[in-house]
Amino acid sequence: MKQRWSRWGLTAGALAISAAAFAQTPQTPPTPEMISFACAGCHGTNGGSAGLLMPSLASQSKVSIVDAMKKFQSGERASSIMGRLAKGFTETDFEAMGEFFSKQKFHATNQKLDKALVKKGAALQEANCSRCHLDDGKDGKDDTPVMASQWLPYLQIQMDMYLSGERKMPEKMAEKVKPLSKAELEALLHFYASVK
Amino acid sequence: MTLDRRNFIKLLGGASGLAIAGQAAAQAKAGSAAVSAGSAAEIMPKGSARRVIVIGGGYGGTIAAKYLRMLDKSIEVVLIERNKEFVSCPFSNFYIAGLMPDMKALTIKYDKLTANHGIKVLHAEVTAIDAAAKMVVTSQGRLAYDRLIVSPGIDFMTDGIEGYDAKTPEIFPHAWKAGPQSALLRKQLQAMKDGGTVVIGVPLMPFRCPPGPYERACLISSYLKKHKPKSKLIMLDANPDVVSKKGLFTKAWNSYYKDIFQYVGGQVTKVDTKARIVVADNFDEYEVAVANVIPPQRAGNIAVVAGLTDDKKRWCPVDAISFESTILKDIHVLGDATLLPSDGGAMPKSGYSANSQAKVCAINIVALMNDKPTTELSAINACYSAVSETESVSVSHVFKLVNGKIKITATAVSPIDFSLGKIEKAYGESWLKNVLTEMST
Numbered sequence: 082m083k084q085r086w087s088r089w090g091l092t093a094g095a096l097a098i099s100a101a102a103f104a105q106t107p108q109t110p111p112t113p114e115m116i117s118f119a120c121a122g123c124h125g126t127n128g129g130s131a132g133l134l135m136p137s138l139a140s141q142s143k144v145s146i147v148d149a150m151k152k153f154q155s156g157e158r159a160s161s162i163m164g165r166l167a168k169g170f171t172e173t174d175f176e177a178m179g180e181f182f183s184k185q186k187f188h189a190t191n192q193k194l195d196k197a198l199v200k201k202g203a204a205l206q207e208a209n210c211s212r213c214h215l216d217d218g219k220d221g222k223d224d225t226p227v228m229a230s231q232w233l234p235y236l237q238i239q240m241d242m243y244l245s246g247e248r249k250m251p252e253k254m255a256e257k258v259k260p261l262s263k264a265e266l267e268a269l270l271h272f273y274a275s276v277k
Numbered sequence: 278m279t280l281d282r283r284n285f286i287k288l289l290g291g292a293s294g295l296a297i298a299g300q301a302a303a304q305a306k307a308g309s310a311a312v313s314a315g316s317a318a319e320i321m322p323k324g325s326a327r328r329v330i331v332i333g334g335g336y337g338g339t340i341a342a343k344y345l346r347m348l349d350k351s352i353e354v355v356l357i358e359r360n361k362e363f364v365s366c367p368f369s370n371f372y373i374a375g376l377m378p379d380m381k382a383l384t385i386k387y388d389k390l391t392a393n394h395g396i397k398v399l400h401a402e403v404t405a406i407d408a409a410a411k412m413v414v415t416s417q418g419r420l421a422y423d424r425l426i427v428s429p430g431i432d433f434m435t436d437g438i439e440g441y442d443a444k445t446p447e448i449f450p451h452a453w454k455a456g457p458q459s460a461l462l463r464k465q466l467q468a469m470k471d472g473g474t475v476v477i478g479v480p481l482m483p484f485r486c487p488p489g490p491y492e493r494a495c496l497i498s499s500y501l502k503k504h505k506p507k508s509k510l511i512m513l514d515a516n517p518d519v520v521s522k523k524g525l526f527t528k529a530w531n532s533y534y535k536d537i538f539q540y541v542g543g544q545v546t547k548v549d550t551k552a553r554i555v556v557a558d559n560f561d562e563y564e565v566a567v568a569n570v571i572p573p574q575r576a577g578n579i580a581v582v583a584g585l586t587d588d589k590k591r592w593c594p595v596d597a598i599s600f601e602s603t604i605l606k607d608i609h610v611l612g613d614a615t616l617l618p619s620d621g622g623a624m625p626k627s628g629y630s631a632n633s634q635a636k637v638c639a640i641n642i643v644a645l646m647n648d649k650p651t652t653e654l655s656a657i658n659a660c661y662s663a664v665s666e667t668e669s670v671s672v673s674h675v676f677k678l679v680n681g682k683i684k685i686t687a688t689a690v691s692p693i694d695f696s697l698g699k700i701e702k703a704y705g706e707s708w709l710k711n712v713l714t715e716m717s718t
Contacts, residue, residue, distance in 0.1 A: 108598065111655040111677075118344065118636035119657040122629050122712045126343075131714040132707025161697045161704060162659060162673050169675020169687030174655070238700075 116174050117181035128181075129188030133234040139188040142221040143179030149226075150175040159247040187219060189277040190230045202272025205265055209257045217276045229276035236270040320418035321397070326353040327646055330413050330422040332403050332579060334358030334387060336365075337611035337631035338428035339716040344639035346394040352646065355397045355422075357415060362386055363716070366486060367628045367660075368709050369455040373463045374496035375504075376666060382709065383455060385717035393718060406583035408605040424642055426600075427585060427593070428611040428631065429577025430454070431485050434591075438572060439547040439556075448550040449568040453485060465567045466497065471505040473566025476555050478545035479514040480573040483592075485613045485626045487521035488672065490514075490571060492662035495526065498534035499666055508566070510537055513557045515544035515573075521625075522662060522672055524693050529664035545570050576614035585610055592616035597683050598651050599641035600634060609642065611635050620682040625674070630658045632712060633676075653678040661705030668698025669705045 117128075120138065124130050128138030138146065152158035154167035170178075206217065214220075218228030228236070242248035243258065250258060258266070331342045334356055342356045365383040372380055390396045401415035406427075412419045433451065435441040452462040466475070475497060479490040494512050501508045519526055519540070530538050543557030548570060555563045555570065575581070575591040585593040585602050593610040595602055597618050600609045612631030617624060624630045633656040641651040658674040670691040677686050691697055 108651045108653045108678075110653055112640075112652050114348075115637065115640055115652045116655045118640070119633045119655060121636075121715055122632045122657070123659055123708055125711050126347075126715050126718070130707075130711055132710040134703050134707040135711055161691065161701055162671050165673045165687065165689040166657065166659070166675055168689070169677075169685075234703075 111174070111177065113177040113181035116170070116177040120178065125188070127185040127188075129185070130190075130232065130235075133232045134238065136231055136235050137188040137190075137227070138178075138182040139185035140221060141179075141182050141227050142223060142225070143176070143183040144224045145221055145226045146179035146182055147172070147175045148224050150178065157249070159242065183221075187227070188230060190232060190274075192233055192274050194233065194271050194275050198268045198271035199275045201265075202268035202270070202275075205261070205269050206272050209261070210269070213253065214273075218273045219276060228273040231274060233270060233274040236274060237267075240266055240270060317414055317419045319420070320415075321355065321399070321420050323421045324353075326351060327423045328353040328355065328421065329424045329426060329642065329646075330354075330420060331356045331426040331428065332358075332413065333428035333430060333577070333612075334360070334363055334398070335428060335430055335612070335631070336628040336712075336716065337635045338426065339363070339385075339387075339390065340632050340635035341426050341428065341609075341611060341639050342396045343390060343394050343716075344636050345642065346396055348639060348643045349647070350395070352643070353397070354395075355399055355420060356387065356390065357399045357401055357403055357413065357420075358387065359400065359402045361400060364455040364459070365628070365709070365713060366453070366455045366489070367712075368705075369452070369459045370489070370493045370496045371663065372455075373452060373459050373466070373493065374500045375463065375467065376496065380455070380459065383713075385713050387717070389718045403579050404582075406579070406585075406605075406608070408583070408608060411607065423607070424646065425608045426611060426638065426642075427580055427583070427608060427614070428635070429580045429614050431574040431576065431613045431626075432578050432581075433572040434575050435572045438545055438570070440550070441548050441570075441572065445548060445550055445570070449548055449555075449565075449570045451571045452569060453489075453571050453574075462567070462569055466500060469505065469508070469566040472507040473505070473509075474563060475501070475508065475510045475567040476563050476565045476569065477510065477512045478555065478557075478568070478570040478572075479512060479516065480571055481515040481544065482520050483623070483626060484571070484574045486628075487625055488526070488660065488662045491519060491521060491526040492664075493569070494538060494540075495529050495534070495662075495664045496666075498530070498538045501537050502534060506537070508537065509539065510534075511563060512538070512540050513543045513545055513555070513561075513563075514540065515558075517542070522670060522690055525664060525670045525690060525695075526662075528693060528695070533665055574613075576610075580610065580614050583608070585614075587616060597654055597678055597681060599645060600638045609638050611638055618682045620679055620684040622674075622685050622688070624656070624676060624683060625658055625660070627658055627660050628712065629660055630656070632715070633657050654683060656683075659708065661701060661708055663702065663705070664695065664698065667702060668695050669702040670695070670698065671701055671705070 130137040153163040213225050221227035243250050331338045342354045371377045387398045401417040405414040450458045450462040452458040543559040546558045547556035555568050593614050594616045595610050602608045613626040637654045644651045656676040661669045661671045663669045672690045674688045675686045
């Protein structure tokens with residue numbers, strides 16, 4: 082058997098080309114697309130997530146992506162797999178990710194939510210959060226992440242991490258969050274999840 | 278070498294139209310009847326648009342097809358897949374161990390790839406590739422391409438296992454391709470009496486999904502512990518040691534499944550499905566209630582038939598630019614079937630690796646077809662494995678191109694104390710949802 086197959090290989094060699102023949106013109110270093118496409122297996126095509134615990138990266142600001150990745154890399158932001166992955170990338174890579182995801186269209190999700198909580202949350206957002214989380218959390222400006230349409234379970238886990246101190250709240254956020262009750266925070270998260 | 282003459286002919290069955298030089302020589306040598314030339318009619322004649330054909334609608338093929346169309350709508354993409362649905366191997370161990378009611382959460386269809394991206398999906402069996410004429414021969418006729426992507430997954434090499442024949446998997450399922458094989462293994466586990474012995478035979482590396490057998494050991498042990506506590510699970514591993522997430526799996530076996538599970542070094546060398554016996558090279562013989570023998574693996578049949586495999590007829594050597602074959606020009610290979618130039622550890626043969634490779638391949642095929650410079654590879658592997666019903670662990674890799682070779686720039690696994698086990702179980706579920714959504718929309 083071996084013999085026959087290797088003969089076939091030789092004959093096929095007529096069509097074959099040596100590895101050297103592939104010698105390429107110089108390759109460009111990884112582009113934003115090259116770096117960022119690889120994230121989509123977990124975060125969805127172009128950063129639009131279908132998984133309940135994975136945030137959508139689409140339309141996040143460049144600053145917030147770079148900031149998040151740097152914090153994952155240093156361990157300042159607690160994580161499971163993200164910190165480990167971030168260690169394989171450079172700051173230039175993070176900027177490429179920011180470049181790519183900030184240009185993607187906002188990803189709207191359809192979630193089953195408690196309407197009363199959404200309504201309550203809307204008022205709370207207006208009164209407490211709207212100065213930084215612009216346009217009902219749809220506009221990610223500077224280092225403020227896009228909150229709108231993120232999956233509720235993702236938002237809940239992040240809020241739990243903020244409250245436990247695992248994730249550090251920016252000072253301005255802490256000032257607003259601390260006076261709010263758990264029920265009020267839950268309503269806020271429902272609101273953000275509902276925004277399309 | 279695993280393809281005997283009969284299988285070889287079977288592989289070529291229907292490949293009647295094209296007799297490429299290599300095939301003709303091989304067949305003549307094999308003493309088989311010569312294939313009749315010219316009978317396979319051309320289907321879907323190529324218009325003026327450039328065309329890429331993708332063979333195989335799994336983790337690699339679907340993504341390559343989709344990203345090609347996302348990057349360049351002027352390229353026509355035809356995806357050829359024999360099945361109407363794809364069932365994911367990742368997470369199929371949950372189904373096997375009775376932790377999923379059915380395979381719905383593992384199954385995707387192809388219709389939205391057509392609706393959303395204009396990918397032409399052809400359900401047919403590919404029987405030959407004519408690299409010189411740039412034609413793919415299928416059970417429905419032949420098709421022309423400008424570039425071809427082959428994402429064929431794996432097939433098995435069973436010559437080293439005495440008594441193993443085509444019928445063996447119907448009695449001793451490998452369940453290493455998800456679908457009916459997964460259903461069979463699950464059924465056998467549920468039907469077995471308490472007190473029986475289950476054997477899992479792990480092949481030598483490299484094989485598809487290195488952590489897969491060990492995750493399976495955890496989940497089947499968990500099932501037995503709960504439902505058939507007098508039973509035993511024995512893992513015969515042909516490798517010198519656990520080949521993936523060793524500390525984590527060993528800890529799970531020792532802490533959760535000590536009374537059920539036993540890890541034994543040894544390669545399955547003989548099976549007897551009638552006497553229900555599995556024999557290992559350490560001379561141990563096991564009388565089995567259920568045997569899950571996972572044979573050694575190589576690139577999927579079509580890659581071997583097409584002459585894309587190396588001189589051992591096992592894996593397909595490709596470059597690390599566009600995954601172009603180093604044997605046949607204008608043909609690219611993705612996923613489990615590949616042999617990549619790497620510096621240090623290789624990319625694991627995982628679903629996520631195939632997904633990531635497919636994007637690199639798509640980016641650089643588009644560059645090559647438009648006479649633009651190619652871009653250096655950057656890729657990821659992220660993989661979750663269950664250690665119990667409620668806890669999972671993960672391994673991650675980042676890959677970059679260094680001096681023309683793929684190098685791991687970071688890799689790590691979950692903490693050994695399983696402190697993230699519950700949250701990683703949930704992350705794993707989101708992983709599955711996103712990766713399958715990406716493949717099917």
